[in-house]
Amino acid sequence: xxxxxxxxxxxxxxxxxxxxxxxxxxxxxxxxxxxxxxxxxxxxxxxxxxxxxxxxxxxxxxxxxxxxxxxxxxxxxxxxxxxxxxxxxxxxxxxxxxxxxxxxxxxxxxxxxxxxxxxxxxxxxxxxxxxxxxxxxxxxxxxxxxxxxxxxxxxxxxxxxxxxxxxxxxxxxxxxxxxxxxxxxxxxxxxxxxxxxxxxxxxxxxxxxxxxxxxxxxxxxxxxxxxxxxxxxxxxxxxxxxxxxxxxxxxxxxxxxxxxx
Ligand SMILES: [Fe+2]
Ligand SMILES: [Fe+2]
Numbered sequence: 357x358x359x360x361x362x363x364x365x366x367x368x369x370x371x372x373x374x375x376x377x378x379x380x381x382x383x384x385x386x387x388x389x390x391x392x393x394x395x396x397x398x399x400x401x402x403x404x405x406x407x408x409x410x411x412x413x414x415x416x417x418x419x420x421x422x423x424x425x426x427x428x429x430x431x432x433x434x435x436x437x438x439x440x441x442x443x444x445x446x447x448x449x450x451x452x453x454x455x456x457x458x459x460x461x462x463x464x465x466x467x468x469x470x471x472x473x474x475x476x477x478x479x480x481x482x483x484x485x486x487x488x489x490x491x492x493x494x495x496x497x498x499x500x501x502x503x504x505x506x507x508x509x510x511x512x513x514x515x516x517x518x519x520x521x522x523x524x525x526x527x528x529x530x531x532x533x534x535x536x537x538x539x540x541x542x543x544x545x546x547x548x549x550x551x552x553x554x555x556x557x558x559x560x561x562x563x564x565x566x567x568x569x570x571x572x573x574x575x576x577x578x579x580x581x582x583x584x585x586x587x588x589x590x591x592x593x594x595x596x597x598x599x600x601x602x603x604x605x606x607x608x609x610x611x612x613x614x615x616x617x
Contacts, residue, residue, distance in 0.1 A: 357464045357500060357599055360385055360610075361528045362392035363535065363552030363591040364422070366563035367399050367583035370556030371407060373614040377590050378414050381610075385594045389459050389466055393504055393530045394419030394441070396556070399583050400563050402427030405434045408441070417459050418442060420470040422506035422531055423478050426451060444472040444506060446486040456490065458497050464599055465498035466525075471516075473507025473531075483507075484519055491523060499602025502526045502595075510536075513550050521546040525597045525604050528552050533562040535591045535611055545603025553591030553611065560584035588614040 360381055365374055374392070381387070397407040402424050411419070421443045426432060435441050436452035443453025458467045469490060471483035483505065494501055501524040507513050513529045520527050522544030529536070535553025542548055554563060560583075561569035568579045592610040597603070 357388045357466060357597050358386060359389040359391065359466065359502070359595050359597070360387040361502070361504075361526075361552060361593045361595065362390065362416070362555050364393045364396050364530055364533055364554045364556070365411070366396045366533070366554050366556030369583065369585040369588055370554070370563075371397060371411065372616055373588040373590060374555050375410060375414050376616055377612070377614055381590070381592070382415065387594070388461050388464050389417045390415055391418045391420065391468055391502065392416050392555070393422060393506070393552070395422035395424040395506070396563060398428050398431070400424070400581065402431060403435070403441070404428050404431040408438070412440070418457055418468055420468065420504040420506075420530070421453055422470070423472055425453060442468050442470045444470050444480065445490060446471050446481040446483050456494055464500070466500045466502060466597075467494045467497055468502050468504070469494070470504045470506060473505065473509055473512045475507065475509035475512045477508055483516065487520065500525050500597050500599065501602065502528065504528050504530050506531045508532060510550055517542060517546060517548045525602045526595050528593060535609065537609065539593065539607045539609045541604050541607055545601065547595045547597070547604035547607040549593055549607070549609065552593050555590050555592065556588065557584035557586050558589050559587030588616065590614055
């Protein structure tokens with residue numbers, strides 16, 4: 357199977373960048389599934405029905421989360437009611453969102469899970485234990501499994517890659533909003549990248565207007581964050597997985613500038 361995974365879509369301009377580019381991505385890569393990280397859809401903070409629905413309409417099959425998934429209190433019921441929004445599995449059971457979701461199309465089945473890291477991140481349970489515990493249940497469904505590992509620490513992501521190789525098909529790192537140039541297939545077929553990057557405004561500090569964040573660092577005075585609208589890019593990864601074995605065959609990093617028409 358072929359799939360495209362889109363890195364954290366940031367705010368209104370990130371959504372617009374993806375919607376204007378998605379037909380080109382479909383034409384070029386012919387993906388069976390398009391998966392995107394949606395924790396920053398609503399002005400960088402969480403997601404809402406208004407911000408998620410147009411992406412599903414445009415052809416995104418599933419949205420993964422992260423530490424910001426529940427930032428919008430008015431949207432918790434929407435997240436709870438939409439099975440195609442997958443939350444970090446190692447968060448408390450009470451948090452809304454699917455534990456995992458299996459996408460099905462053309463007799464293909466791909467299960468998507470999401471975990472958060474523990475290093476320099478809000479508290480959560482061990483992602484290693486959470487993966488180990490869920491695997492028997494999801495491997496019954498399909499050998500094709502994608503993990504969005506939403507984490508700050510490169511070492512934690514790299515360790516998870518070695519832990520996951522031979523057990524799942526792909527580990528897509530997210531959260532830092534900066535794409536890494538280390539995509540590879542590990543020896544037992546894990547497609548891996550430390551961070552897919554951000555789909556959104558790169559003329560910014562990880563999505564926020566750069567002047568505000570520079571002043572915050574310069575003065576230590578808190579500022580109200582505003583999303584940037586400039587320097588739009590699609591940051592994503594294309595993967596091919598052997599449907600029978602669940603091993604990845606090919607990974608390609610995507611980093612394209614976007615001019616809104
Ligand atoms: Fe993010
Ligand atoms: Fe995050």
